[in-house]
Amino acid sequence: MSTKYTIRDYDYKKPTWCPGCGDFTILNVLKKVFASMGLPPHEVVIVSGIGCGSKLPHYIRVNGFHTIHGRALPIAMGLKIARPDLTVISIGGDGDTFGIGAGHFANVPRSNIGIVHLAQNNGVFGLTTGQPSPTAPKGFRGNIYRPFQPIPVALSAGATFVARTWTGNPNHMEYVIKEAIKHVQEGYGFAFVDIIQYCITYNPVIFGEPFITYYKKREYDLQKDPNYDPSDITMAYKMAYVDGDKFPIGIFYRDTSQKALEVEFDLVNDPPALRPREARDVREILNKYK
Numbered sequence: 001m002s003t004k005y006t007i008r009d010y011d012y013k014k015p016t017w018c019p020g021c022g023d024f025t026i027l028n029v030l031k032k033v034f035a036s037m038g039l040p041p042h043e044v045v046i047v048s049g050i051g052c053g054s055k056l057p058h059y060i061r062v063n064g065f066h067t068i069h070g071r072a073l074p075i076a077m078g079l080k081i082a083r084p085d086l087t088v089i090s091i092g093g094d095g096d097t098f099g100i101g102a103g104h105f106a107n108v109p110r111s112n113i114g115i116v117h118l119a120q121n122n123g124v125f126g127l128t129t130g131q132p133s134p135t136a137p138k139g140f141r142g143n144i145y146r147p148f149q150p151i152p153v154a155l156s157a158g159a160t161f162v163a164r165t166w167t168g169n170p171n172h173m174e175y176v177i178k179e180a181i182k183h184v185q186e187g188y189g190f191a192f193v194d195i196i197q198y199c200i201t202y203n204p205v206i207f208g209e210p211f212i213t214y215y216k217k218r219e220y221d222l223q224k225d226p227n228y229d230p231s232d233i234t235m236a237y238k239m240a241y242v243d244g245d246k247f248p249i250g251i252f253y254r255d256t257s258q259k260a261l262e263v264e265f266d267l268v269n270d271p272p273a274l275r276p277r278e279a280r281d282v283r284e285i286l287n288k289y290k
């Protein structure tokens with residue numbers, strides 16, 4: 001553990017989120033994690049999509065890339081291939097990750113690229129004023145679909161680290177995000193964290209109970225269960241479907257038998273974007289298309 005950086009080293013602009021929004025907790029926890037892991041701000045990149053939560057890179061002093069709706073993951077992947085020496089975090093809402101970006105969520109994990117993806121899962125399209133997102137329960141504001149299941153989909157997509165936390169338990173979130181970053185640093189590949197996020201404006205009540213009360217009553221920490229083995233994918237699938245009176249949080253799955261893509265192709269010590277380039281005369285190519 002390093003004491004080189006403090007939380008204040010990552011402070012930047014003041015967020016414009018609604019007072020009480022769970023995105024504040026995610027922002028504060030990220031600063032805490034970066035400081036306690038001693039991550040230099042210039043060696044971290046946060047790539048986001050579009051949405052309330054995706055504004056996060058504007059509010060933290062690390063490199064930021066606010067991209068387009070649903071596309072944080074492929075951009076983060078390209079960036080990690082070019083600069084595997086950097087800590088790359090991709091972040092986006094539930095609409096971003098499981099709706100418009102679902103194709104990337106199904107395919108980027110199986111590359112096992114060493115990035116952490118954080119889903120700000122609030123059950124609504126917050127920025128566009130509260131339409132049901134893919135994770136909204138059936139019946140919510142006229143939603144006729146059953147909710148999308150992030151954990152089993154991440155497992156099936158080949159993520160080698162799959163976890164869940166929520167914005168009402170910042171200590172737990174800190175633990176889980178730190179473990180996700182460590183998984184990547186140790187060269188094991190893609191890490192996914194589903195963060196159940198409080199949207200105080202458009203989704204403050206879960207099945208008739210206030211958000212905080214609902215999850216506080218039901219949170220069930222997998223790492224406190226001595227019989228839970230996160231290396232067992234069948235246990236992970238089983239726990240992923242537990243819902244109702246018990247809401248599992250923590251590391252569902254961790255596979256340390258695979259190599260990250262950037263490790264397998266030996267890119268880490270020779271980042272492609274930092275390789276010396278010879279000056280090339282492009283006129284010959286351009287002339288071809290005249």
Ligand SMILES: Cc1ncc(C[n+]2csc(CCOP(=O)(O)OP(=O)(O)O)c2C)c(N)n1
Binds near residue numbers: 096097124127
């Ligand atoms: C290609 C495209 N389609 C639609 C939109 C409109 N749009 C902006 S944000 C958003 C949904 C945001 O929801 P979510 O990803 O859950 O993030 P939140 O605001 O809840 O944090 C939509 C549909 C857009 N910006 N770009």
Ligand code: SF4
Binds near residue numbers: 020021053127198202
């Ligand atoms: S609308 Fe919801 S998600 Fe968006 S800033 Fe407000 S509380 Fe947060």
Ligand SMILES: [Mg+2]
Binds near residue numbers: 051126
């Ligand atoms: Mg959302």
